[in-house]
Amino acid sequence: xxxxxxxxxxxxxxxxxxxxxxxxxxxxxxxxxxxxxxxxxxxxxxxxxxxxxxxxxxxxxxxxxxxxxxxxxxxxxxxxxxxxxxxxxxxxxxxxxxxxxxxxxxxxxxxxxxxxxxxxxxxxxxxxxxxxxxxxxxxxxxxxxxxxxxxxxxxxxxxxxxxxxxxxxxxxxxxxxxxxxxxxxxxxxxxxxxxxxxxxxxxxxxxxxxxxxxxxxxxxxxxxxxxxxxxxxxxxxxxxxxxxxxxxxxxxxxxxxxxxxxxxxxxxxxxxxxxxxxxxxxxxxxxxxxxxxxxxxxxxxxxxxxxxxxxxxxxxxxxxxxxxxxxxxxxxxxxxxxxxxxxxxxxxxxxxxxxxxxxxxxxxxxxxxxxxxxxxxxxxxxxxxxxxxxxxxxxxxxxxxxxxxxxxxxxxxxxxxxxxxxxxxxxxxxxxxxxxxxxxxxxxxxxxxxxxxxxxxxxxxxxxxxxxxxxxxxxxxxxxxxxxxxxxxxxxxxxxxxxxxxxxxxxxxxxxxxxxxxxxxxxxxxxxxxxxxx
Amino acid sequence: xxxxxxxxxxxxxxxxxxxxxxxxxxxxxxxxxxxxxxxxxxxxxxxxxxxxxxxxxxxxxxxxxxxxxxxxxxxxxxxxxxxxxxxxxxxxxxxxxxxxxxxxxxxxxxxxxxxxxxxxxxxxxxxxxxxxxxxxxxxxxxxxxxxxxxxxxxxxxxxxxxxxxxxxxxxxxxxxxxxxxxxxxxxxxxxxxxxxxxxxxxxxxxxxxxxxxxxxxxxxxxxxxxxxxxxxxxxxxxxxxxxxxxxxxxxxxxxxxxxxxxxxxxxxxxxxxxxxxxxxxxxxxxxxxxxxxxxxxxxxxxxxxxxxxxxxxxxxxxxxxxxxxxxxxxxxxxxxxxxxxxxxxxxxxxxxxxxxxxxxxxxxxxxxxxxxxxxxxxxxxxxxxxxxxxxxxxxxxxxxxxxx
Numbered sequence: 001x002x003x004x005x006x007x008x009x010x011x012x013x014x015x016x017x018x019x020x021x022x023x024x025x026x027x028x029x030x031x032x033x034x035x036x037x038x039x040x041x042x043x044x045x046x047x048x049x050x051x052x053x054x055x056x057x058x059x060x061x062x063x064x065x066x067x068x069x070x071x072x073x074x075x076x077x078x079x080x081x082x083x084x085x086x087x088x089x090x091x092x093x094x095x096x097x098x099x100x101x102x103x104x105x106x107x108x109x110x111x112x113x114x115x116x117x118x119x120x121x122x123x124x125x126x127x128x129x130x131x132x133x134x135x136x137x138x139x140x141x142x143x144x145x146x147x148x149x150x151x152x153x154x155x156x157x158x159x160x161x162x163x164x165x166x167x168x169x170x171x172x173x174x175x176x177x178x179x180x181x182x183x184x185x186x187x188x189x190x191x192x193x194x195x196x197x198x199x200x201x202x203x204x205x206x207x208x209x210x211x212x213x214x215x216x217x218x219x220x221x222x223x224x225x226x227x228x229x230x231x232x233x234x235x236x237x238x239x240x241x242x243x244x245x246x247x248x249x250x251x252x253x254x255x256x257x258x259x260x261x262x263x264x265x266x267x268x269x270x271x272x273x274x275x276x277x278x279x280x281x282x283x284x285x286x287x288x289x290x291x292x293x294x295x296x297x298x299x300x301x302x303x304x305x306x307x308x309x310x311x312x313x314x315x316x317x318x319x320x321x322x323x324x325x326x327x328x329x330x331x332x333x334x335x336x337x338x339x340x341x342x343x344x345x346x347x348x349x350x351x352x353x354x355x356x357x358x359x360x361x362x363x364x365x366x367x368x369x370x371x372x373x374x375x376x377x378x379x380x381x382x383x384x385x386x387x388x389x390x391x392x393x394x395x396x397x398x399x400x401x402x403x404x405x406x407x408x409x410x411x412x413x414x415x416x417x418x419x420x421x422x423x424x425x426x427x428x429x430x431x432x433x434x435x436x437x438x439x440x441x442x443x444x445x446x447x448x449x450x451x452x453x454x455x456x457x458x459x460x461x462x463x464x465x466x467x468x469x470x471x472x473x474x475x476x477x478x479x480x481x482x483x484x485x486x487x488x489x490x491x492x493x494x495x496x497x498x499x500x501x502x503x504x505x506x507x508x509x510x511x512x513x514x515x516x517x518x519x520x521x522x523x524x525x526x527x528x529x530x531x532x533x534x
Numbered sequence: 535x536x537x538x539x540x541x542x543x544x545x546x547x548x549x550x551x552x553x554x555x556x557x558x559x560x561x562x563x564x565x566x567x568x569x570x571x572x573x574x575x576x577x578x579x580x581x582x583x584x585x586x587x588x589x590x591x592x593x594x595x596x597x598x599x600x601x602x603x604x605x606x607x608x609x610x611x612x613x614x615x616x617x618x619x620x621x622x623x624x625x626x627x628x629x630x631x632x633x634x635x636x637x638x639x640x641x642x643x644x645x646x647x648x649x650x651x652x653x654x655x656x657x658x659x660x661x662x663x664x665x666x667x668x669x670x671x672x673x674x675x676x677x678x679x680x681x682x683x684x685x686x687x688x689x690x691x692x693x694x695x696x697x698x699x700x701x702x703x704x705x706x707x708x709x710x711x712x713x714x715x716x717x718x719x720x721x722x723x724x725x726x727x728x729x730x731x732x733x734x735x736x737x738x739x740x741x742x743x744x745x746x747x748x749x750x751x752x753x754x755x756x757x758x759x760x761x762x763x764x765x766x767x768x769x770x771x772x773x774x775x776x777x778x779x780x781x782x783x784x785x786x787x788x789x790x791x792x793x794x795x796x797x798x799x800x801x802x803x804x805x806x807x808x809x810x811x812x813x814x815x816x817x818x819x820x821x822x823x824x825x826x827x828x829x830x831x832x833x834x835x836x837x838x839x840x841x842x843x844x845x846x847x848x849x850x851x852x853x854x855x856x857x858x859x860x861x862x863x864x865x866x867x868x869x870x871x872x873x874x875x876x877x878x879x880x881x882x883x884x885x886x887x888x889x890x891x892x893x894x895x896x897x898x899x900x901x902x903x904x905x906x907x908x909x910x911x912x913x914x915x916x917x918x919x920x921x922x923x924x925x926x927x928x929x930x931x932x933x934x935x936x937x938x
Binding site: 094095096098100102103104105107108109112115116117118119120122123126129130133167168170171343344345346349 | 548552553669670676
């Protein structure tokens, strides 16, 4: 009976672990299988060079739902998220833009660059906060299904409509425009200052195969603002010990609830019989049975790679194929022998404790996207660079630093069918390092070790299709009841007993743990074990 | 890639904006005078909450003369051939009717008729105005002035202000050698050769003036007044005492009595000038202004709220209390409250939801909690709506003012 469980979760990413926690706590004998020797998926900390711990994939935390952290007692299990303040953009003219957390300092700084924009920032913040207020309550609710229109769907649609209506007539119009607008157009409505717009625009393209002028990217910015750290909406923080701290605390909660994790073997396929799932076959030949199987893998990987052909309808397969999971980003993790000098910044500035960028304008960002379309990585890339070891003492020895650099754009398929492995990956890394070195003369000399991750590396290691960090792009056509497939937005699949709990489902990626929690709620409702799903 | 830097970053010392609260140009005098070192933030500036004690500073407003540093107020110069048109589009009141060198109290609204802020408009000529207000408005002014021939200048940091309020304030002006102020009526402006400008305005409902100067002239102005006022009881005061006089005078504060629509997250928090009892400041016969159409509708429908002055039984200030009708239906909330030492009454301003405060004005009670050494006592205290201002002394408007 060793290979018989009530529920199997495939993939020990943070959503798989979250779903596993809720299932195990409801009394199900739950197993999580993981292909890697370690757990965490894209929320992982690894020591790839002795003395330095990298947050290899995701690197900052804001969206993790506080309800989940409280339900699962993640604080007791070791989760600690420390908010960071500051942030900056280096400027080519030798100046810089400082994104101070202190409201007065930020107003003075914006005024230094553009007097007109100083109080425009307040209006921008207010608009974004209004949108956050609208969307945040939806994160831990299953979206309605307008295809099926059962009473629960009608009820949920009415809830959605009521919230929308509560925005008031002017906000309703603005909201619809906002969800379909480009981040560049959105920022242009508020600001004239190029460096300020470039600084803010990054949030609209991260992880997305779209440019700052592409419709739909304004929402991606909101997605990065709707989180919180302890009630401070929009704040971001560092997980102590790196993002693996999130997964480790979830794993501890899971084990305490009686759950079991098997790492080191991925699944070969979902075992199905007569339209029902009966278990999984691992790549080492083991077969494990369960009536409930939950996939933490993205929707493409789940249904195109691990379900036997002919099991699913052509329409469903087609819808899965058309779900956009495009690789657009790369990542550098760098071990530094000391803190790099940034001569254009004031001595002792706190700004380096936050996210650092060097994009000068919306046009520059758009040009970086043009190269992605042509199958090339951006020669002048957008980067989101942080040095978490300035705040977290556990990542490197005193005086040493860990730097994480998120890079965009990097296409999954290079022009002429070239390989990412080898010279291309090195050349991409060099374009990033040389851009950083423009602002830090001693940066190169401080590099002790680096991990460079192309979209291929991310896909191979983490399992994310094309290395897409959100398990599918966060554009309006792929949100709510359209995520991931119309008719299957409530975590179920065409195969009875097979559920989805990854970021391909509502409300999407960003280390929220909401898909995992929502999926578990639906599963327990089907099993008659939980409260009726909302 | 590898664009060449226009200026090598190593050549210059990087600029850094100040973090935290910064001193105003008067700080060199105010800091040593502040025995309590009790400061607060006001638009990013250090502003005194009190200097010695709130009580003594309050009584100085009503008994002698006081100086309050107004410099953190936002000040905008609106100048050019279209200045009058722009100001009249911005504000709900008709500034054509305001004479040159006069000050007017004003509010302004967004296109839904919700109030953005209140403040004072200084009309120097029909091509030169200054707007003085609590919240930053530069972006909004740029929006309103789009397409018109005006120049907007943010003078918040280059112009300083001192509010000199109290019965001996005119005597201090005389002693300081400001000639020609005897004929100034309330809201008059007087310019002096040395660039100093005086308006007979204030926030206390008492005799008083506001003195405006370039930032460089701040300390000489302060010294001149303090030396002239030495025998007239002149002293600097902090916000707490001023706020007491402000409530007695019945003035509202943005962010306290109502929320600026530019900050409110909930659209229903917007308040029209009618909700605030400012009907007299809305002039529909002047042509287009921001919010006109919405305000016409709002006028027809009648106000949704009423900002009222309450006199409450007992002596416990009703801070943040709820107001009930007949002791059970919630009618609104207290926005400002104090025990008034000069009126000897328990006073408050309250925002009531219609029909309370409009059609229903009787049977109001205020729910007051007071801490009795670790135990809360709850009292439902009768309150009645009274006229504003609570404090009204003829010396406020006497022209020429009495010399003491």
